[in-house]
Amino acid sequence: MNKLYIFLKYFFIVVWTVFVVAPFLWALTTSFKDFQSVNGGVTYIPWVDFEPNLEGWKVLVKSPAKGGVDIIEPYFNSLFVTCTASLISIILGTLSAYALSRYTFKAGFVKNNDITFFFISQRIMPPIVLSIPFFLFLSSINLLDSLTGLIVVYIVLLMPIAVWIMVDFFNKVPREIDETALIDGCNPYQAFLKVVLPNSIPGLIVAGMFCIIFGWIDFFFAFILTFTEVQLLPVKIVALNSSVTPWWSLSASALVSVAPLIIVAFIVERYLSKGNLSGAIK
Amino acid sequence: MDLVANNLSYKPDDQYHLNEVSFNFKEGNLYTILGRTLSGKTTLLKTIAGLLTPDSGEIEFDGKNFLKIPVWERNVAMVYQQFINYPHLNVFENIAFPLKQRKIDQSIINEKVMDALKSVGLLGYENRKIQELSGGQQQRVSLARSLVKNAKILLLDEPLVNLDYKLREQLRDEFKNLFSKGLADETILIYSTTDPRETMELNGEVIVLDEGKVLQVGPAKEIFENPNSLKVAEISNDPPMNIIEAKILDNQIRFEGIDVEAPQHLSKLTEEGLKIGLRSSDIELNENGHEFEVELAEISGSETLLHLKRGDTKIIVSIEEVLNFKIHDKVKINFKIDRAYAFHADGKLASSPFGGLNG
Secondary structure (H helix, E strand, C coil), X not given: CHHHHHHHHHHHHHHHHHHHHHHHHXXXXXXXXXXXXXXXXXXXXXXXXXXXXXXXXXXXHCCHHHCCCCCHHHHHHHHHHHHHHXXXXXXXXXXXXXXXXXXXXXXXXXXXXXXXXXXXXXXXXXXXXXXXXXXXXXXXXXXXXXXXXXXXXXXXXXXXXXXXXXXXXXXXXXXXXXXXXXXXXXCHHHHHHHHHCHHHHHHHHHHHHHHXXXXXXXXXXXXXXXXXXXXXXXXHHHHCXXXXXXXXXXXXXXXXXXXXXXXXXXXXXXXXXXXXXXXXXX | CCEEEEEEEEXXXXXXXXXXXXEEECCCCEEEEECCCCCCHHHHHHHHHCCCCCCEEEXXXXXXXXXXXXXXXXXXXEECCCCCCCCCCEHHHHHHHHHHHCCCCHHHHHHHHHHHHHHCCCCCCCCCEHHHCCHHHHHHHHHHHHHCCCCCEEEEECCCCCCCHHHHHHHHHHHHHHHHCCCCCCCEEEEEECCXXXXXXXXXXXXXXXXXXXXXXXXXXXXXXXXXXXXXXXXXXXXXXXXXXXXXXXXXEXXXXXXXXXXXHHCCCCCCCCEEEECHHHEEEEEEEEEEEEEEEEEECCEEEEEEEECCEEEEEEECCCCCCCCCCEXXXXXXXXXXXXXXXXXXXXXXXXXXXXX
């Protein structure tokens, strides 16, 4: 029984690992192939099955004039837009969440929970519903096809996530901690900055992670709200797919685009396994 | 420097949390707020601290209108019934926090924090994380944090209630020591509790609070000897005072077919609806006594609490011994009737064995 359990456990771990890792391996090998190796049947092992070359990767950094696609600029555009929008969303979201958690708001029948739901409801709508209003809004303030415009839109999309996670988190921090800080001579701002915030780091990290992921993977709005001036990475990658699909450079760019998320995941995982995420507040 | 309150009321929903509460607290004294849960003790303390604003009424401290001063400038200290500390700071940093907030010199902070650690018996723990401490130790840290400020008003909100029995006794003794050692003569100490024993042991001025209303104010001894009403008698005794509906006729107290000769201080009360109050410790087992049926027998510590019944009359007897009884056993008891209280039908004290309102 016990042996069977161990066998099944490892069996499923192996199956799941293959399931998760295989696409990456596939992309990795493909990125070193050329036209012939890709179309010449199923091959896996470099130097044995096919002759690896760096053409797929080189194309990504070459300027279009030299026949490349240059994803460097879209890459940094994406990084900049995602990080800026996430940071602003976290700051605004945390402040709103703290207010929603600690103070009572009332405007007619609208109370705290309704306001929280209003934030979340922005994410319940299908994005397509928002596309036309966003388009008209950005064009009216002349921010179509610009990084600033994208940041504004992403804040609208990401802040609800931050609010949602942080309201829940602050509700779990006992109010008495804020009160004790007030009694110990902090004004409300100091109480928030010196006591509540340091105890909310785990929540901030989780919220930040979600913001970065959702910002980074967005294709839809980046596609609709930009044309020629500015391009984000997901749009650029899709644009690679022209008459002859260059599987090698597509694979290479896919790997490059996942890299930041993998780095974020590793950092958060380190933090998680140190046990810092739980037990900060009893 | 007195802390004076006038007609404080606070009614956030349809129930009064504070109802016309007035008091006059003088420096260097210990005040105990005694009341059951939800009687408004915490609300009162939070109002004094400034965390709540009353709907009406005034608080003055040192002649200044306290309600106009925000919490962080009031120089009060408060210990909660939950063990509230700053989880992201270690023991030393926790205690130093209020001093740092005042921008005091680091060397003075070190000295003061060490003193405070010493007085709560936590020397050597200064680098521990809060989460590594036991409940009792956490509560000591929060006590040390409130002591270190030399606050003029120290509020303790049921500080022992979440501790286990042993620790509670120990910490209560330490509290008494700390308080009596003169926590500077300028401090007003306000201690809230549900436990009558704690109240008696701390032996300060007692304010009995119920449903947000002050029922009685006086020294602990006075509250114990002459509770001014049935409610106070219930709140200030644990187990609550036994209340027996009885008639006094021909110098005999009569209830459930039992006749007991009325002691002198009760003999002149002949009105209808009289209630006789008798503490559970003023009833004893006696072979020649009156027969009652055991409804429940619980052993707590070295004491046995017997819940007895006869007809419609239910009483609790506490015996300083561990005894085993079965449910429905018959026991015989005797009343130390000369220690009985009498209350009018409206709950007011009619007569007490200690001379309050004697016949």
